[in-house]
Amino acid sequence: MTTTSTTTYATTIDAIRDAARRIAPHAIRTPVVRCSAISERAGHPLRFKCENFQKVGAFKFRGACNAVFKLSDELARRGVVTHSSGNHAQALALAAKLRGIPAHIVMPRNAPSVKREAVEGYGGIVYPCEPTVADREATADRVVAETGGTLIPPYNHPDVIAGQGTIALEFLEECPDLGAIIVPIGGGGMISGVALAAKAVKPSIAIIAAEPANADDAARSKRAGSIQPIAAATTIADGLRTSLGSLTFPVVRDLVDEVVTVSEDEIVAAMRLVFERAKLVIEPSAAVGVAVALSRRSKAISALQQGTPVGIVLCGGNVDLDALPWSVTPPSGAAAPR
Ligand SMILES: Cc1ncc(COP(=O)(O)O)c(C=O)c1O
Numbered sequence: 001m002t003t004t005s006t007t008t009y010a011t012t013i014d015a016i017r018d019a020a021r022r023i024a025p026h027a028i029r030t031p032v033v034r035c036s037a038i039s040e041r042a043g044h045p046l047r048f049k050c051e052n053f054q055k056v057g058a059f060k061f062r063g064a065c066n067a068v069f070k071l072s073d074e075l076a077r078r079g080v081v082t083h084s085s086g087n088h089a090q091a092l093a094l095a096a097k098l099r100g101i102p103a104h105i106v107m108p109r110n111a112p113s114v115k116r117e118a119v120e121g122y123g124g125i126v127y128p129c130e131p132t133v134a135d136r137e138a139t140a141d142r143v144v145a146e147t148g149g150t151l152i153p154p155y156n157h158p159d160v161i162a163g164q165g166t167i168a169l170e171f172l173e174e175c176p177d178l179g180a181i182i183v184p185i186g187g188g189g190m191i192s193g194v195a196l197a198a199k200a201v202k203p204s205i206a207i208i209a210a211e212p213a214n215a216d217d218a219a220r221s222k223r224a225g226s227i228q229p230i231a232a233a234t235t236i237a238d239g240l241r242t243s244l245g246s247l248t249f250p251v252v253r254d255l256v257d258e259v260v261t262v263s264e265d266e267i268v269a270a271m272r273l274v275f276e277r278a279k280l281v282i283e284p285s286a287a288v289g290v291a292v293a294l295s296r297r298s299k300a301i302s303a304l305q306q307g308t309p310v311g312i313v314l315c316g317g318n319v320d321l322d323a324l325p326w327s328v329t330p331p332s333g334a335a336a337p338r
Pocket residue numbers: 058059060086087088154155184185186187188189190191238239240242283285286315316317
């Protein structure tokens with residue numbers, strides 16, 4: 001735990017450094033990429049931390065891997081449990097497979113079959129449940145009771161947050177001149193780890209949360225000074241539909257400088273620009289960070305000296321290529337896409 005004079009946070013810089021050592025044999029040290037065309041539009045040199053190249057295609061592997069490898073042998077033998085249909089499910093399944101232990105994944109019955117197959121492909125055991133929070137939690141509790149497995153939630157967990165913080169350690173090692181880091185925010189696990197690590201290494205750095213306006217619980221929570229959960233978020237950025245948790249809210253309240261929201265049109269335009277100009281496959285949640293930079297609405301970034309580099313975490317690349325959010329019309333005479 002990190003403690004300020006009044007607050008204890010979920011994790012510490014020492015725990016994040018331990019996490020970096022723990023996950024190093026398994027996780028990819030992702031590259032940092034530049035793109036002058038997008039930087040020009042943003043008005044600052046941008047540095048993209050490519051977590052779309054991480055194992056399972058998203059940063060989530062860092063937190064899951066840290067949590068799984070930190071378990072004692074005795075606990076590990078009984079396996080791990082989570083309820084998720086997103087990147088955390090795949091990340092936990094792969095981390096468990098690498099440790100040689102079972103991963104029990106509770107997933108809503110209506111989750112796309114590709115997601116279920118991806119989890120099963122990593123050796124995860126899928127438990128279908130009704131698509132309600134109540135049934136997800138009840139099913140996960142039942143699985144924990146039956147298996148004795150350890151519940152590893154997607155963001156509200158100290159070891160998960162510490163694992164995500166390793167993004168910032170690598171980013172600042174490679175780009176010590178960053179003036180700000182933009183981090184997409186859902187439940188806030190990634191930004192909590194990044195903020196705790198980055199501010200410990202470089203206290204002057206600004207941490208900016210990037211959030212869809214259609215899922216603006218973090219913006220409202222920060223304004224209100226208390227968690228303001230969102231009932232039903234309707235954003236294309238499916239990784240960002242969740243609300244802040246008890247461990248992530250205090251970090252967002254105290255260490256995140258600003259939450260900037262963007263529209264659905266801005267998210268899609270940013271995603272397309274990254275495909276086209278940076279030649280990177282990213283999912284909508286990652287495009288939210290780019291959209292914030294392109295919007296030029298961040299006061300913290302405007303306050304930086306001209307020419308100061310700004311980091312953006314491209315948090316994932318798991319996008320359904322058959323359902324890209326813009327029309328793909330084949331040139332006349334070309335075969336239609338299969
Ligand atoms: C690609 C991607 N980006 C961002 C997030 C949000 O992360 P957090 O919930 O830690 O804020 C998620 C969560 O599932 C995700 O999958």
